[in-house]
């Protein structure tokens with residue numbers, strides 16, 4: 593393991609926040625898989641389980657990077673999962689969570705570029721590109737449900 597002293601402290605902070613957010617996403621998608629299954633939305637449940645696995649793979653890569661840098665994984669701020677009464681509302685919560693993750697990776701990437709830390713910059717930028725794609729796919733899913741104009745959260749039991 594490399595010594596943590598060679599890595600800027602803020603980069604270690606970004607990694608810790610990233611791990612917390614990826615774990616939060618795992619918890620959220622897993623909760624949504626269980627909820628949609630209970631509503632009889634089997635296809636949605638299958639997809640949410642796939643999202644869970646993708647987010648686990650992100651957490652795995654962050655842990656690998658932390659160990660490479662000589663720091664102990666220490667995710668400490670798990671967001672509670674945000675339940676809802678229908679699929680549209682669940683997906684709106686996911687759009688918000690993915691936007692938070694994208695913002696973190698974008699900031700971390702910019703910071704590494706300014707610092708000239710190529711290795712960590714590439715690490716965060718790869719995650720950024722994947723999460724941008726992920727955010728787009730969740731938004732497309734939401735659009736495909738044909739939410740009526742003027743829809744307010746919680747209006748229907750499920751779509």
Ligand SMILES: [Fe+2]
Pocket residue numbers: 614617646647650693723
């Ligand atoms: Fe992720």
Ligand SMILES: [Fe+2]
Pocket residue numbers: 617647690693723726727
């Ligand atoms: Fe994601």
